[in-house]
Amino acid sequence: MNILVFVKRVPDSESKIKIDHDKNQIDKHGLNFVMNPYDEYAMEEALQIKEAQGGTVQAISVGPEESMATLKKALAMGADEALLIKDDAEETYDGLRQATIIAQAVKEKFSDYDLLLFGKQSIDTDNSQVPTMVAALLGLPQVNVVTKLEIEEGSGTAVREIEGAAEKVQFSLPAVISAQKGLNEPRYETLKGIMAAKRKEVPVISLEDIGIENASLKPKLKLVKLAPPPTKQAGKKIEEEAEEAARQLVEFLHQEAKII
Amino acid sequence: MILTYMEIRDSKIKKASLEALSEAKRRADDLNVKCGAVLIGEGLKALTEDVFKYGASQAFLIENPSLGFYGPSLYATILSDLAAEVSPRALFFSATAMGKDLAPRVAAKLGVGIATDCTQTSVSDRQLEVVRPIFAGKAFASFRFSSEPQIASLRPNVFPLLDPVSEQGEVIRKEAEVSPDQAQDQVVEVIKGEGAEIDVTEADIVVAGGRGMKEPDNFSLLKEIIALLPNAALGSSRSAVDAGWVDHQHQVGQTGKTVSPNLYIAVGISGAIQHLAGMSSSKYIVAINKDPDAGIFKVADFGVVGDLFDVVPALKKELEIFKE
The missing domain is CATH 3.40.50.620 (HUPs)
Incomplete structure (x- = not known):
């Protein structure tokens, strides 16, 4: 099994998000960046498949130079190779732009692959678009939000999460799979892995190297405005005996919130 | 069109x-x-x-x-x-x-x-x-x-x-x-969960538990409340999921689901920033927590400072009385 895993550098989930209104962008100062948490599940799954069935795992990232740290983590976890496709554009929130770059890179740089693994969404844009769009652009089958994956020769079966149930999906290979929490327990990097990853050369290629002119990537979405969430005022806070507190709470639910 | x-x-x-x-x-x-x-x-x-x-x-x-x-x-x-x-x-x-x-x-x-x-x-x-x-x-x-x-x-x-x-x-x-x-990627079977479970993203009311629930069995307290409320679902914080107390499909927050129900009842949830992100747009928020300084109270419309193991059973009784 030859597996391509796509990893993205994102601010960690504890980050406070501030807006740079002049640039109409998220203010990146002081943010701690990590590998997108869902991509860790994708990485782990790739490594487990390789360990069971042989093959290679290649980690690929599209983004600024700093994404090298994310690729080094992937190498430290156990990826055989890594590739950085350098793209310094500000975030456009347009999934099709990102997917176009990835699909083109796959066409240009990789010929022999069985699986393309992604996280089910990146926790910055929350688009949940790129894996599906890459599948569409390459004409490949897709299964998203996967919590269970079985790969055989030429085909696979996946279980994906839906509302209050799950869907079992059969698909042919090569395929695009996006990982959900619960698929596995991502491993920690070992010290040995980290040292080996440090020494490993990671090729950096540009959009031009894969035959894309930046001008052709004009976003299909126009970001009009970024705004902080509406501020929520703290309401009533009571400290009473349990019975009295419960009575007041039910009164609130009935009379004010009108929910019961 | x-x-x-x-x-x-x-x-x-x-x-x-x-x-x-x-x-x-x-x-x-x-x-x-x-x-x-x-x-x-x-x-x-x-x-x-x-x-x-x-x-x-x-x-x-x-x-x-x-x-x-x-x-x-x-x-x-x-x-x-x-x-x-x-x-x-x-x-x-x-x-x-x-x-x-x-x-x-x-x-x-x-x-x-x-x-x-x-x-x-x-x-x-x-x-x-x-x-x-x-x-x-x-x-x-x-x-x-x-x-x-x-x-x-x-x-x-x-x-x-x-x-x-x-x-x-x-x-x-x-x-x-x-x-x-x-037909290269077709569903072959829909696997139903146990009972007629409602997903947190589709529920009118979410009753969510966090680290304060202390152990998995205590989530039955919340399920009793859910049974008394219309179209209500079980939610949880990341720590409760990571501890293995509830399935990840219940997780609300930045690495879980983002929800906007009419009512969100946070029980024993301190209110980490990644959790607040996922539920702050709920119409009404109720928090039950024994720590009066818990971050969850900053977004709560109605906060009860108290031990959830006292307050939740009392709430169950009050809801039963109300229903009659």
Whole structure:
């Protein structure tokens, strides 16, 4: 099994998000960046498949130079190779732009692959678009939000999460799979892995190297405005005996919130 | 036209799809264009009444026995073919598991932009504008589209249903050519969870537990409350999931689900920033926590400072009394 895993550098989930209104962008100062948490599940799954069935795992990232740290983590976890496709554009929130770059890179740089693994969404844009769009652009089958994956020769079966149930999906290979929490327990990097990853050369290629002119990537979405969430005022806070507190709470639910 | 994709589960149209259709009707009126619905599957004729009730004047039916089970490649081909034929200004989906899986594939096939999980739509200068949360709700982004059809998936439980009208509309049947290579990723079985569980993203009320629940068995306390409330679901914080106390499908927050129910009851949840992001847009928030300084109280409309193991059983009693 030859597996391509796509990893993205994102601010960690504890980050406070501030807006740079002049640039109409998220203010990146002081943010701690990590590998997108869902991509860790994708990485782990790739490594487990390789360990069971042989093959290679290649980690690929599209983004600024700093994404090298994310690729080094992937190498430290156990990826055989890594590739950085350098793209310094500000975030456009347009999934099709990102997917176009990835699909083109796959066409240009990789010929022999069985699986393309992604996280089910990146926790910055929350688009949940790129894996599906890459599948569409390459004409490949897709299964998203996967919590269970079985790969055989030429085909696979996946279980994906839906509302209050799950869907079992059969698909042919090569395929695009996006990982959900619960698929596995991502491993920690070992010290040995980290040292080996440090020494490993990671090729950096540009959009031009894969035959894309930046001008052709004009976003299909126009970001009009970024705004902080509406501020929520703290309401009533009571400290009473349990019975009295419960009575007041039910009164609130009935009379004010009108929910019961 | 604004065209809305209607999702069918258990031979019924999902409520989230009717919400998206209702919103499509409001925007179609602003733009002075038609409002249409598209249904794919089997036994569709019986379902058209619902789409006419909630704003559609045209229902496109693509019916075929091999379409009974969902498959993204196949469904996306059908939808993009239909869009190419009828040229809608916009195409709406509900941002359900299926909508999030299907809509981007349609967008990529058509080479157009899409906004996922929108919480507001409007029209200005005859252009659609949408607002969607990013970073799980730590910020909100407004978008316009530079391509058509403008594709948006709408978050369930946010957009009000229209008052149903008893209108009749036009039923338009379309043939789908189903070739085997398009069935490259088809659902073969829907595995039901235990009981008729309601998903946190679709519930009117979410009762969520965190680290304060102390052990998995204590979640039964919350389930007793859920049983007494209408359309209520179990939620949880990340720490409760990571401890293995509840399944990850219940997790609310930046690495879980983002929810906007009418009522969110946070029990024994301190209110980490990644959790608050996922639930702050709930209409009413109730917090029960013994730490008076817990961050969750900053967003709570009603906070109870106290031991959840006293307060929750007392709440159960009060709800039972109220019900009588």
